[in-house]
Structures are given as C-alpha cells and as structure tokens.
Amino acid sequence: FDTTYDDCWLRYERVDDSKLAPYRERLSHAYVSEGAPELGAVRAELRRGLEGMLGRELHLWQHPPRSVDSFLVIGHPEEMRPIHQTIDPDEVWDLHEDGYVIRTVEWEGHECTVVTAPSDRGLVYGTFHLLRRVALGEPIDDLDVVEEPANNSRIINHWDNPFRRSVERGYAGQSIFDWERLPDVRERYYDYARLLASVGINGVVPNNVNTGIPSRPTANDAVSERAGWQLLERDNLEKLEALASVFRRYGIRIYLSVNYAAPIKLGGLETADPHDSEVRQWWQDKVDEIYEIIPDFGGFLVKADSEGQPGPYDYDRSHAEGANVLGEAFEGHDGRVWWRAFVYSEHDDRAVQAYEAFEHIDGEFHDKVTVQIKNGPIDFQQREPVSTLFGAMPETNLGCELQLTGEYTGQGVHATSHIPMWKEVLEFDTYADGEGTPVKDVLAERDGQGIAGVGIVGEDPSWTGNHLLQSNLYGFARLCWDPDLESETIIEEWARQTFGRDEEVVDTVSEILLDSWQACIDYHTGGLGLMHMMYNGEEALENHYDPGPEEWPEYIGATADGIGVDRTSEGSGYAAQYRDPITERYDDPETCPEELLLFFHHLPWEYELEDGRTVIQTLYDNCYAGVEEVRELRAKWESLEGVVDERRHRHVAERFDEHVLQARRWRDRLCEYFYEHSGVPDEKGRVPQA
Ligand code: GCU
Structure with missing residues (x-):
C-alpha cells in the first residue's frame, strides 16, 4: 500500500518468531499457474502477504520444486501435476464458480498445500483465504477447506458523483474514482480491489444511483456540470473499461447506474417509454456497444420513479414493464439489471409503498432483472422491521440492499457496527415458504440474486472516515459470502487482522463494536x-x-x-403485508417485540x-x-x-x-x-x- 492511506485488514504483520516455523516450512516455495490476469494478482499478493508475514522472500517456481519437502500449489484442477494426481477434478468443477478448495496433500513424498478452484476468481479467493489463515495465526498443516459463496452477486454500490468527485451520503472525503484522469488508473484502485477481493466482493457500481447533477452538493464537490448519466457515452465507456481492467484482475466486475431517460438525454429520442420500439432498440444497441468495450460488464443499476428520477411511471407503465426493456437488452450477455424497489411518494405511510408498487407484479419481471430491496421499509434507519417484500415475491429475482455508510448511524464519526443489524435482517424468518425461510435463504436460492451494499469508502486515508468503520466493509462482504457467520466471529477476525494479535486489543475492539449498535x-x-x-x-x-x-x-x-x-392491519395496513404468523405477532402490542413496538402501534x-x-x-x-x-x-x-x-x-x-x-x-x-x-x-x- 501507498503510505498515504491505511492498509486496513491487509496489514500482513510479521508472525511472532516462536510461531514462524510451520508457516515457513510450507509457504516458502510456490508453484502457481500462469496466464489469466487474476493469476498475476495471485502471485503479487502471495509475495506481499507471505514476505510480510514470514519475513523472507517467496520462491516462485515454473514447475513443482522437487528439491524441497513442502510447497504451495495454486492452479486449476487437471492443469497442474500435484493437483490432478491428488484431488478429484470433478469435486472442484462441481463447485460454485467462485468456490475453492484448499487441501494439504501428499505427492511423491512432498507435502503440498493446494489451492484449486473452477475459475480464476476462485483462485484469487482461495489465495486470500490462505493468507487470512496465516494472519489469524491459524494452523495450516492439515488443511481441508471447501468454500462456496452463499450469494451469487456480492456488489458494492458507490453513491459517487463522477466528475464532481463527491459522494452522496459519503463521509470519508472525495470519491476515489477520478473520471477526469481516467483512463489513467491510480494505484489506489488496485488496493481497493485487493481489499474487496480479499473478502469475496465480485461487483462494483462506481456511480451514484442518482445519475443527475447532485441536488445536495457537498463540501467535497469539485463543481462540474457533467453528471452520472453521461457515463453511457462512448468516451466514458472507454474510461470505464480502464477501471474494469483493474478490477478484473481481482475477479470483480464493473456495473453502471443508468438514468431511465437516457434514450432521450443521450439518444436524442423523444421518449423513454419502454413500449416504444426505438427505445428498445436504443437500449439494445447501447448494451451491445458496452459489451464490445467491456466484455465482462456486470450490468445496470437503476433508481427509477424515486426522489425525482425518471422512470416508467412517466409513461404509465409498471416497474416490470419499465425494467424488462433493459432486461431484454441483456439477453445473450452475461449481465443483468438491478432495479431498485426504493419507491415512495406522497402517502400517509411511506412504509407500505414499496410493497404496493411491486408485490402485484411478482412474476412479471424478465429473468435478467433483479429487484433490489432495502432491508427495511423506510430508509436505512437505526433499526427497522425487515421489508415485507422479501416474503412476497417468490417468482422474482430478489436482491437485498444494505447500507455500509452510516447515513443515520453516526455517519463517518460514530463507531457503529452494522454487522449485528445485518445479521438480524438476514436471519429474519419471512415464512415465504413456510416456517424457516429466513431472508438469507430467500436470497441464496437463485443465481440471479444477491446482496448489494451502499459503499462507504472515500479518499480519506482511513478509507471509511473512522478506522473502526472499516469493519463494516469487511463484515458486509463476509456476510454476503457466508450469512451463517456470527457477528462475533466476523468482528474478531477483522480486529485481529487490523490491530494485531494482542488478545487484549482483539477482545476490547470486539466488545466495542458488538455493543455499538444497541447504543446507537x-x-x-x-x-x-x-x-x-x-x-x-x-x-x-x-x-x-x-x-x-x-x-x-x-x-x-x-x-x-x-x-x-399505527401500522397494524387496522391502521396503515403495513403489518398485513407480512405472512402469517408475522402479521399476527406485530398486530398485537402484547406480542409485538418491544424494540419495534412504536413502529407498529x-x-x-x-x-x-x-x-x-x-x-x-x-x-x-x-x-x-x-x-x-x-x-x-x-x-x-x-x-x-x-x-x-x-x-x-x-x-x-x-x-x-x-x-x-x-x-x-x-x-x-x-x-x-x-x-x-x-x-x-x-x-x-x-x-x-x-
Ligand atoms: C435516502 C438518502 C438519499 C438516497 C436515497 C436512495 O433517501 O437520503 O441520499 O439517494 O436514500 O436510496 O435512493
């Protein structure tokens, strides 16, 4: 890392002398596959991580090093000798494409630590996993790790205003993305990509969902009349490809927030009506053009008919009709549309609105569309009940939107951990498919689904405004990968990698973060x-x-x-949007959990x-x-x-x-x-x- 900003949990501090031997024995020599850009990243990370932690140079080999007793092997099954002779390739090919295996095997008298995966991205994840083990001081002598992510898409949504370099609801300085200087890339992009990949993030949306000129300029604004919707212009797409090429090395795909009126603003058409054939054609041509420039483009994120953004309601069309014209444009491409459900207008109770706009069109969305729902019905408040939509749209691809930045939880100042809050959301039983259908299972059910998090990083040396808030970035990603992890486990592993192995520090930092949400x-x-x-x-x-x-x-x-x-069934009706027995539980003040009592009554x-x-x-x-x-x-x-x-x-x-x-x-x-x-x-x- 550049010394002007923090290295967060990738500090790679030297292992205590008394504990070095077993790591040095196994990780001083490595034989790593070559070719894909991700493997360049793997090799660079191994060098940095192992040399930092083990205090000596790593030997990288072109072939299995027979002269040493023990070595590390990283590659795909079949590709490399020690692997395919010791691990059944089918076991690996059958994994989720982001999964990996780390196993200690014996090969011709050598002890090999093998990292293998069905994709290059999986090798990146496996490498970071191994490095994390060393950083946490865990043993590596008899490994048998098989990992797969629970959620297919694990995306960061930056609310960054390109050209102005400000960040909406960002409290850590300017945007790290410098559109004026792109396609020149900054070292910081690589380091950001490393942080994200180390915990399994596989998508980044670099621009704000509000694609116009920000209505609420911030102190960090470098004034510019250009706005996010212009990123769909050809020269900006070329800049986007420069960004994509950095993130690609780490298995991360780039997406874009787009403006629903782009066919008018950019295409010069008179309408953006999704039923108009020219509009359809415009989106199709635009998407095809993007894939020519960025072959692994992830897709679009859309905020429509919300807080002044244009959308299908402008043409009396439903959200499904609105989203599908974009979804169709992704047929034949490996990308999709993330369509936000954050919709409200003048209404007696805002809580009921997203459900009213979306529930009745369940089943009408194109398969290439994912409806992205905020965790609660209001707006990232300190604690909200879980959105009713998670239990109400079984025929639609659903995504959950969480907020990493602390808009209502003390912004970049208060050390409020969101991890216990997210756990509560993910564990909430929706009863979508009878008892025992928590949000985490609803999300993990299909490929076209996942979790998105509103970003937290900015140009500040701490990345997140407060060093302790780095844990929200770390924890978000860990929960996307494995929502079964406990808050305590995540926070403890973060603290250990970030502040060193001193038990007093780890315990104290963990206690602080675990108690911070309730205080907030x-x-x-x-x-x-x-x-x-x-x-x-x-x-x-x-x-x-x-x-x-x-x-x-x-x-x-x-x-x-x-x-x-009064949001009971008799009141605004919000409680009635849940499945039974949740409705019943919330309707009665005697059974409604105390922490939500005045939300419902x-x-x-x-x-x-x-x-x-x-x-x-x-x-x-x-x-x-x-x-x-x-x-x-x-x-x-x-x-x-x-x-x-x-x-x-x-x-x-x-x-x-x-x-x-x-x-x-x-x-x-x-x-x-x-x-x-x-x-x-x-x-x-x-x-x-x-
Ligand atoms: C909140 C937030 C806005 C943001 C909006 C959204 O209302 O205050 O800044 O644009 O959420 O999620 O779209």
Missing part, C-alpha cells in the same frame, strides 16, 4: 421502534446527522395522549411494558442509557492507549469524543420532545421541565 439505537430513538427523527439541514454533513424530531412528525406519531404510528404514554415501566419512562431511560453506553465504548477505547499505535488510537479517540457529545445532544433533544408532547416528567428527574 438507544440515543437516536429511545429503543422502542421510533425512527426518522433527524434534522434535514442544508449542509450535507449536518443533514441527517443532528436531531430534529419536530421535522417529520408523521414518522413519530407523538400526540398529547400517546406516541407511535400508537400507544398511550403511560402504557405499561412487560417490566412494569411505562412507555414514556422507558424512552427516557433508554435515551440516557445510550449515552452511558457510548461513554463506556469510549472508556474501552481509551484503555488501549499505548497498546494500539498512536496514530490510529488518536484518530479513533477524537471521534469518540464527538460521539459522546452527539449522543448527549440526541438524548437531550429527544427527551425534551417527549416531555413537550406527553407532559409526563421523568421519574428520575433528569429531563428538564419547561
């Missing part, structure tokens, strides 16, 4: 299912960061007699909860608890002074100071608001009475 919920919401209480300021960085409960009263439902929004301030406390007192208590929790996180981090290197320690410590202040501001503003509406004083006398 408590001070931002009071913990009973309220949400969307933020300030909608002018400046990008205060927008959605500060408290502003008075701005969106309809999301809170505070009245003199109570609080919360409008209840009297003095409504008694299970532990005998009232709703209002619990809101006060949770807001106060949230601040205490953040203070504890900060104290834990402070205890690592002198143990973690000074630079990173100070960087994170400064952000914890701001975190505590901001948690207090939220607590004070929310408690004041609850008091204003309820008139019920805090039993503990903490909340000032007007």
